[in-house]
Amino acid sequence: MKIQLLFFGITTDLVGTNSMTFEVLENSSVHNLKTQLITQFSSLKNINDFAIAVNEEYATDDLKLTNGDVVAIIPPVSGG
Incomplete structure (x- = not known):
């Protein structure tokens, strides 16, 4: 099944894009x-x-993914 991945912060640099369609197995x-x-x-x-x-x-x-889910990968944020 296909899901949409969104990458934020440093994860964009780590994977080379800010979003992609990604194939995962059922269940x-x-x-x-x-x-x-x-x-x-x-x-x-x-x-x-990272937060998901x-x-x-x-x-x-333990959350089960379903076809078409939008999953965001969010790195820890620091600031001050």
Whole structure:
């Protein structure tokens, strides 16, 4: 099934784009997606430190993805 990935902050530089269509297996969870992303983009090795939002709501690793979901990869933000 296909989902839309959105990358923010440093993740845009790490993967070379700010969005892409991405293929995942049926019944994939956010955890499965993270594993797949680390395999395809080794630069995302710290992905467990990033927030993941699915359809504009923060998601836990056990959330099941569905066809057409929009998944945002959001790195930690610091400032002051």
